Amino acid sequence: MTRTDENVRYSPKSKDRYPTPSAGAAGVENVLRMLEGRWKLVILFHLFGGKVLRFSELERQTPGISQKMLIQQLRQMEADGIVRRIVYHQVPPRVEYCLTEWGQTLCPALDALLTWAENKPESTEPLPTPDGTASPPR
Secondary structure, three states: OOOOOOOOOOOOHHHOOOOHHHHHHHHHHHHHHHHHHOHHHHHHHHHHHHHOOEHHHHHHHHHOHHHHHHHHHHHHHHHHHOEEEEEOOOOEEEEEEEEEEEHHHHHHHHHHHHHHHHHHOOOOEEOOOOOOOOOOOO
């Protein structure tokens, strides 16, 4: 019996994308680099749904973040193509942030990650420690 992809003359994309475990690990490392940082995911959740927020609104909605850190995180995400910065040349200056179309596609992936975390089973087995002994269950 022949495979369907041979009949229609295309190969499934998932097979060629990461042909080796090291290529897959490199891909994951690149994604994590774009999302690393204490505040990036919090900022993303505030911008999901097509929201356009001013810098001061983002700062208010993210308690505990300094202006410097918010600026750094937004600039990194802008450089990665996740966030778009809109500058209005007026007095006083106004700057707004929104997700790019590509950045908005991250929403279902993060929702799936949250669902995965919520479905964590209760552990009844002791967890191994680096020295080989078993630690008490959490």
